[in-house]
Amino acid sequence: MRGVQPTVLHIDLQRCINCSLCRRACPTEAINYFSTGHRTHVIDPAWCIGCDICAKVCPVDCIDEDPSYVPDPAQLEIAKERARAFAKRQHGIKLMRRQRTAAAISAVGPVGAHSRAPSTPQASAEPSTNAHA
Amino acid sequence: MSKLADHIKETPSRRDPPYRPALLLDGAGRAELASKIGDADNYDLLQLREMVQTAPENMEFRKALVSAIASAEYAGVDAFSRKVCEWQDWDVPWSLIMAIARQTWDEVRHAQLATGVLESYGCEIGEYPDTLAGGAPPPSVTGNGAGGPPPGIMSDPIVTLSAINVSLEGGALRLFEETSKLGERIDDPLLARCYDYNWADEVTHAMIGDYFVRELALENPEAESRALRAHAMFEYARVRLGEQQTHELKEFFAEEMQRATAALGGQAGGYN
Numbered sequence: 428m429r430g431v432q433p434t435v436l437h438i439d440l441q442r443c444i445n446c447s448l449c450r451r452a453c454p455t456e457a458i459n460y461f462s463t464g465h466r467t468h469v470i471d472p473a474w475c476i477g478c479d480i481c482a483k484v485c486p487v488d489c490i491d492e493d494p495s496y497v498p499d500p501a502q503l504e505i506a507k508e509r510a511r512a513f514a515k516r517q518h519g520i521k522l523m524r525r526q527r528t529a530a531a532i533s534a535v536g537p538v539g540a541h542s543r544a545p546s547t548p549q550a551s552a553e554p555s556t557n558a559h560a
Numbered sequence: 561m562s563k564l565a566d567h568i569k570e571t572p573s574r575r576d577p578p579y580r581p582a583l584l585l586d587g588a589g590r591a592e593l594a595s596k597i598g599d600a601d602n603y604d605l606l607q608l609r610e611m612v613q614t615a616p617e618n619m620e621f622r623k624a625l626v627s628a629i630a631s632a633e634y635a636g637v638d639a640f641s642r643k644v645c646e647w648q649d650w651d652v653p654w655s656l657i658m659a660i661a662r663q664t665w666d667e668v669r670h671a672q673l674a675t676g677v678l679e680s681y682g683c684e685i686g687e688y689p690d691t692l693a694g695g696a697p698p699p700s701v702t703g704n705g706a707g708g709p710p711p712g713i714m715s716d717p718i719v720t721l722s723a724i725n726v727s728l729e730g731g732a733l734r735l736f737e738e739t740s741k742l743g744e745r746i747d748d749p750l751l752a753r754c755y756d757y758n759w760a761d762e763v764t765h766a767m768i769g770d771y772f773v774r775e776l777a778l779e780n781p782e783a784e785s786r787a788l789r790a791h792a793m794f795e796y797a798r799v800r801l802g803e804q805q806t807h808e809l810k811e812f813f814a815e816e817m818q819r820a821t822a823a824l825g826g827q828a829g830g831y832n
Binding site for chain 2: 446459530531535
């Protein structure tokens with residue numbers, strides 16, 4: 428988030444490959460696809476809080492800032508509230524997974540009853556060339 | 561029957577049954593799975609990632625995670641190689657057949673890489689159940705049973721490209737990126753490299769899908785609708801969506817139903 432007045436984002440439809448990563452990651456669910464009438468991912472600027480999450484997950488870098496749009500402060504607050512609710516839900520899901528993990532470790536032990544040591548050496552521990560990270 | 565399919569003999573699977581989907585495990589299968597990962601319902605990619613992150617020293621958790629992904633790669637080889645044959649019966653550009661042939665080889669490479677990672681854990685393919693069931697649709701889908709889509713729909717290039725290349729492979733982008741990062745975090749460079757490598761292929765696969773859906777749907781609104789419908793149905797069945805997106809999808813399906821009803825002259829609206 429950049430300051431009090433965020434810059435909303437927009438998707439370059441020519442470059443977009445419709446992979447849906449941005450839509451699934453958006454904390455305000457501001458990105459429409461099935462209601463656009465075409466196979467196009469479109470950010471509803473009224474719900475965009477400028478968090479940049481969509482731009483970060485985009486594999487083809489087709490999401491850019493749209494400085495021409497001036498957010499309405501009242502609507503922005505509503506959008507932020509939606510983002511908080513989203514974060515709360517995500518946190519709940521994470522907690523549930525942690526509880527299941529704790530139960531699994533309790534059932535099979537931290538190392539696991541069936542585990543065997545790796546049979547072949549792993550690759551050298553050079554830094555990954557993870558260009559997309 | 562396609563020209564290429566004429567020359568390919570149907571060969572029996574080396575496994576019987578060919579696929580052993582996790583969802584169809586019997587009591588004994590679930591109990592065996594639970595003995596390894598605590599609960600058969602933990603055989604879920606997001607849950608397994610959390611388990612590996614929390615207990616990286618537990619090799620069974622790692623084996624389960626990579627097996628779950630690897631089995632889908634093997635199913636991908638099955639599915640996409642079928643498309644190379646089947647789509648010659650459709651009016652599609654030859655460049656699409658070539659793109660899918662390339663994608664098939666990508667899946668082969670992914671399967672080989674995953675098998676290598678599993679071997680480093682002392683695990684073999686087949687120790688864990690499958691997550692997908694390859695390219696041969698079950699009888700209910702091919703139209704021989706009740707409730708499935710009409711015969712041939714699963715072979716329709718635009719449906720497969722939209723549902724599998726764009727939606728499924730699009731989702732795999734996140735899965736591979738997160739799995740690669742997990743490998744870095746738990747100091748498993750083989751895991752990190754394998755899924756970093758695969759990630760780049762998935763971008764290409766999603767691009768292939770989107771590019772050819774656009775090509776096939778050019779100035780053809782009906783084809784574009786079919787693509788969008790396939791994407792919507794796939795997400796509805798497989799993706800955990802937020803409240804707003806679920807609402808958007810429901811509205812989409814409601815509009816589709818209205819259009820279908822109108823096309824049938826109102827005959828399908830008799831549920832009231």
